[in-house]
Amino acid sequence: VAIGLMGRGRPAEIWLFDARAVERPAVRTRIPLLLSRAATIGAVAVGGQLAWAVTDRGVSIVDLKPAALAEVGVVATADGRSDAMDALDWQGDVAVLGEPRYAAVVRPWGLWVIDALDPHRPRVRSSPDARTSRPRWPSFVVDARGSQVAFVDAAGDGPGWLTVLDLGDPDRPVVRARSGLADAPPAAGAESRPLHIRDDPRGGRS
Numbered sequence: 001v002a003i004g005l006m007g008r009g010r011p012a013e014i015w016l017f018d019a020r021a022v023e024r025p026a027v028r029t030r031i032p033l034l035l036s037r038a039a040t041i042g043a044v045a046v047g048g049q050l051a052w053a054v055t056d057r058g059v060s061i062v063d064l065k066p067a068a069l070a071e072v073g074v075v076a077t078a079d080g081r082s083d084a085m086d087a088l089d090w091q092g093d094v095a096v097l098g099e100p101r102y103a104a105v106v107r108p109w110g111l112w113v114i115d116a117l118d119p120h121r122p123r124v125r126s127s128p129d130a131r132t133s134r135p136r137w138p139s140f141v142v143d144a145r146g147s148q149v150a151f152v153d154a155a156g157d158g159p160g161w162l163t164v165l166d167l168g169d170p171d172r173p174v175v176r177a178r179s180g181l182a183d184a185p186p187a188a189g190a191e192s193r194p195l196h197i198r199d200d201p202r203g204g205r206s
Contacts, residue, residue, distance in 0.1 A: 002014055002015065002016050002017070002044050002046050002051050004041025004042075004043070004044045004053050004055075006039065006041070010032070011032045011033045011034055011036075011037050011038060011039070012032070012033050012038045012040055012041045012053075012055060013030045013031060013032045013033065014030070014031040014033070014044060014051055014053060014062055014071075015027055015029075015030050015031075016028045016029050016030075016031070029069055031051075031062055031069055031071065032071075033053065033055065033057075033060050033062075033071045034070070034071060035060070035070075035071040035072070035073075035074055036055060036057040036058065036060050036071065036074045037057065038053070038055035038056055038057040038058075038060060039055075039056055040055060040056045040090035041053050041054065041055050041090065042054045042055065042056075042090040042091050042092055042093070043092060043094050044094070045094045045095060045096045045103065046064070046096070047096030047097075047100030047101070047103070048100035048101065049064050049065050049100075050062065050063065050064060050100065050101065050116055050119060051064055052094045052096065052103050052105075052116075053094075054090070054091075054092045054093065054094050054105060054107070055090060056090040057074065057076070058074055058075050058076040059074070059075040059094065059103075059105050059112075059114060059122070060073070060074055061073035061074070061075075061116045061119045061122050063119055072119045072120050073116060073118075073119050073120050073121060073122040074122070075112070075114055075122045075123075075124060091107070091108055092105065092106050092107040092108065092139070092140070093105075093106050093139075093140045093141040093142075093151075094106075094141060095141040095143065095149050095151075096144065097144055097146070097147060097149070097167060098144075098145075098146040098147055101115060101116045101117050101119075102114070102115050102116075102125075102167070102170060103116070104141055104144060104149040104151070104165070104167060105141075106139040106140060106141045106151050107139065108139065110127055110139075111127060111139065111151065111165075112124050112126075112127050113125045113126045113127070113167055113170045113173060115170060125170040126170060126171050126172065126173055139151055139152060139153045139160075140152050142162075147166060147167045147168040148164060148165065148166050148167070148176065149164070149165050149167060150163065150164045150165075151163055151165075152181070160180075160181055161178055161179065161180055161181060162177075162178070162179045162181055163175060163177070163178045164176045164178070
């Protein structure tokens with residue numbers, strides 16, 4: 001199990017736990033993000049021998065092989081800048097695809113398909129929705145099955161959209177489905193109430 005912790009004046013860290021004894025998970029190692037010097041981690045995913053971390057500096061690739069255990073690559077997705085900017089810059093999510101050296105990363109301003117075939121030189125293969133001129137509301141990956149990924153796009157007021165992408169060809173993603181969440185019926189017996197984007201305590205909204 002891997003989690004990300006804020007650095008509090010130092011680089012943020014990925015902590016690896018041995019959770020075979022679920023009632024007493026044990027910390028096995030702590031990996032500081034020394035390459036990117038990221039201060040905040042918003043999401044972590046693990047696939048094969050790699051961990052992916054969404055941070056205020058972009059997306060970090062961490063090699064989990066026992067001989068490495070280090071941050072080895074960085075993709076700058078933090079709104080095109082290398083410094084920590086505002087409350088949205090650490091937000092987002094990451095889902096590892098069926099091929100564990102590929103991941104879909106969703107940020108407040110778009111989605112990236114990234115390959116880490118060479119973990120030291122990760123590459124952006126495509127960015128189907130880079131919303132440079134639209135309101136900066138967070139989007140979140142909610143699931144990935146094989147080459148298909150579903151994510152919630154909350155770009156604007158209201159509950160947003162659920163989009164399903166087929167990433168079988170990472171250079172040419174295909175939208176398979178898109179549904180407005182405002183149209184979703186309430187659960188049986190549940191009170192129907194509008195959903196609202198909450199204020200983020202650090203500024204911005206999420």
